[in-house]
Amino acid sequence: MIGVIADDVTGATDVAAALGRAGLRTVLALNTEAPLSEQDLTTVDAIVVGLKTRSISVAEAVQASLEALRALRSAGATRFYFKYCSTFDSTPEGNIGPVTEALATELGVGTVVTTPAAPIHGRTVVDGHLLVDGVPLQETHMAQHPITPMLDSSLERLLAPQIAGGIGTLQLETVRAGAEAVTAAIAVAATSAGAGRVAHVIADALEESDLRAIAEAVDGHALVAGSAGLVGAIAEREPASGRKLGAPAPGRTAIIAGSCSRRTLEQIAAFRAAGGASHHVVAQPGDSAEGLAAAALAWWDAQPGNASALIYSSSPAAERDARIPNVGELYEDVAGIVARGLSERGVTRMLIAGGETSGAVIRELGTAAAVVGAEAAVGAPWIHDTERDAHLVLKSGNFGGPDFFVDVALAGGTR
Ligand SMILES: Nc1ncnc2c1ncn2[C@@H]1O[C@H](COP(=O)(O)OP(=O)(O)OP(=O)(O)O)[C@@H](O)[C@H]1O
Numbered sequence: 016m017i018g019v020i021a022d023d024v025t026g027a028t029d030v031a032a033a034l035g036r037a038g039l040r041t042v043l044a045l046n047t048e049a050p051l052s053e054q055d056l057t058t059v060d061a062i063v064v065g066l067k068t069r070s071i072s073v074a075e076a077v078q079a080s081l082e083a084l085r086a087l088r089s090a091g092a093t094r095f096y097f098k099y100c101s102t103f104d105s106t107p108e109g110n111i112g113p114v115t116e117a118l119a120t121e122l123g124v125g126t127v128v129t130t131p132a133a134p135i136h137g138r139t140v141v142d143g144h145l146l147v148d149g150v151p152l153q154e155t156h157m158a159q160h161p162i163t164p165m166l167d168s169s170l171e172r173l174l175a176p177q178i179a180g181g182i183g184t185l186q187l188e189t190v191r192a193g194a195e196a197v198t199a200a201i202a203v204a205a206t207s208a209g210a211g212r213v214a215h216v217i218a219d220a221l222e223e224s225d226l227r228a229i230a231e232a233v234d235g236h237a238l239v240a241g242s243a244g245l246v247g248a249i250a251e252r253e254p255a256s257g258r259k260l261g262a263p264a265p266g267r268t269a270i271i272a273g274s275c276s277r278r279t280l281e282q283i284a285a286f287r288a289a290g291g292a293s294h295h296v297v298a299q300p301g302d303s304a305e306g307l308a309a310a311a312l313a314w315w316d317a318q319p320g321n322a323s324a325l326i327y328s329s330s331p332a333a334e335r336d337a338r339i340p341n342v343g344e345l346y347e348d349v350a351g352i353v354a355r356g357l358s359e360r361g362v363t364r365m366l367i368a369g370g371e372t373s374g375a376v377i378r379e380l381g382t383a384a385a386v387v388g389a390e391a392a393v394g395a396p397w398i399h400d401t402e403r404d405a406h407l408v409l410k411s412g413n414f415g416g417p418d419f420f421v422d423v424a425l426a427g428g429t430r
């Protein structure tokens with residue numbers, strides 16, 4: 016069984032979608048306090064644990080990730096994947112490097128092949144540089160990310176300050192020479208770390224076939240790291256159950272957006288242009304999350320009974336208020352309280368935009384585990400919290416087409 020540790024909850028649903036696409040029966044665990052042993056795991060091929068460790072301190076991220084690893088091991092997982100963001104969201108301290116090394120040390124693994132490449136999402140790695148739709152990472156909107164601005168595209172330069180071990184590389188021409196050549200190159204790269212240290216082998220990949228070659232070469236590896244791309248290729252090598260994934264019937268939908276990513280801002284604009292009702296949460300210095308959420312819920316209560324609607328704090332960089340301390344956390348708290356309020360009002364279809372935002376919502380809703388359904392957009396599946404009978408899409412900031420909010424909430428469709 017494959018055990019995946021994802022550093023945020025939208026990333027966890029992205030991985031779950033990739034595993035589901037490959038036909039694996041996948042359980043999504045979203046609350047680490049609810050033990051995995053409470054889940055029915057008898058017919059499961061993969062478990063994905065969604066954490067919220069991307070932007071917390073290194074020590075806390077390492078501890079939570081190790082706890083997840085131990086829970087997955089006790090649940091019967093034998094191979095592990097550390098899922099981080101396809102845009103390598105991290106800081107000079109971490110948490111990608113330290114978490115990878117902690118997991119490797121716990122598993123007694125000396126070499127970890129790692130790549131954020133996910134061609135399905137337009138993320139590729141060439142000569143160790145991460146490109147988004149062919150553009151170097153630091154030239155994209157990721158340079159203005161509110162929590163983890165990404166100012167370099169060299170994965171080696173991004174990872175080096177985060178780790179104690181060494182870095183090796185797998186060039187595209189080696190990857191294209193096939194699995195045997197990749198295996199040999201990994202063995203050479205493994206010597207880069209020095210005794211007792213972890214070797215991080217950064218792999219180039221431009222197309223799905225490249226990921227398939229890497230997946231074949233890492234077949235016996237206990238730990239691999241990357242985005243949903245490589246684990247999808249690994250999953251394709253497993254026997255598939257062929258289970259059909261479902262989506263909820265169209266209906267009234269609440270959208271809560273805290274993502275400030277360009278694609279989310281486009282989706283908000285398209286929703287409003289299509290006549291969707293929206294409420295913009297804009298904090299002033301001194302405002303509390305409770306007060307802002309109460310105002311948003313009062314606005315929701317004034318909407319016609321069956322109308323889908325959007326509550327968002329998302330703003331482009333130039334319009335964000337630098338005077339407000341811990342502004343990211345404040346808006347995350349607002350999103351969580353609003354989601355709980357909507358759930359108490361009987362709303363059972365919600366689309367949440369943004370990984371940190373989704374993490375706050377899941378925590379506040381108390382969702383412990385969910386069944387993975389059909390993809391509403393590539394990498395953004397419907398998930399079903401059976402305990403609350405709530406259907407949720409936790410959308411990564413950059414995922415979905417510009418009309419995604421319109422399609423899910425106004426047209427009710429599934430792509
Ligand atoms: N107007 C705003 N000003 C400053 N920060 C904001 C504002 N609105 C939201 N935020 C914060 O910005 C952060 C957005 O991160 P989040 O992970 O939710 O989105 P994302 O990075 O686009 O998504 P993903 O990580 O899935 O790609 C959150 O902490 C959110 O609370």
Ligand SMILES: O=C(O)[C@@H](O)C(=O)CO
Nearest residue numbers: 026029100101242370411
């Ligand atoms: O890898 C991605 O881009 C997403 O799954 C994600 O982690 C965004 O938060």
